Amino acid sequence: MDGGIVNTAFVLNNPPADGTEWVELFVREMMSATSTNDARARATIVLESLEKSISASASAEAAQNFHKENMMLKEQIELILRDNIILKRLVAIQHERQKEHKDDRNQEVQQLKQLIAQYQEQLRTLEVNNYSLKMHLQQAQQCNSIPGHFHPDVF
Incomplete structure (x- = not known):
């Protein structure tokens, strides 16, 4: 770059490392200029080299950030998928338990209905027996030939 115009390919392949080196390059080129043109x-x-360098650096940084974000999102998706599998298992287990409890409750309800029917039948039988005994007692009291009330064990 001694005396001639700065070589763009050289600057892009060996870009200055920081702002200070870019300033030095710019000052050196301005001092080497022979005219305003x-x-x-x-x-x-x-400046075009600086712009291309910044653009390349920004693109590389954006790509790196995109890659990092992509990897983080993949990890989150994997965690979510694992959680989803676990939740599906839990829902299936809960569904089976509810189904078993429902079956158990249905059996219990049927047993209770049978018991109610049995008790109702027993109640009817007891009521009929009670009525029959009441009638027999009334008939026995009417047929009693001895006036007055005597203890039944006396006879």
């Missing part, structure tokens, strides 16, 4: 051409080349 030469200074403009050199400034244009250095």
Whole structure:
């Protein structure tokens, strides 16, 4: 780069590492300019090189950030999928338990209905027996030939 216009390919392949080196390159190119037009051409080349360097760096950083974010999202998706599988298992287990409890309750309800029917039948039988005994007692009291009330064990 001694005396001639800055070589764009050289600057892009060996870009300055930091802002200070870019300033040094720019100052060196401006000092090497032989005219205003030469200074403009050199400034244009250095600034275009700086722009391309910044753009390449930004693109690389964006790609790296995108890759990191992509990896984080993949990990989150894997965790969510694992959680989803676990939740599906839990729902299936809960469904089976509810089904078993429902079956148990249905059996219990049927047993209770049978017991109610049995008790109702027993109640009817007891009521009929009670009525029959009441009638027999009344008939026995009417047929008693001895007046007055005597203890039944006396006879």
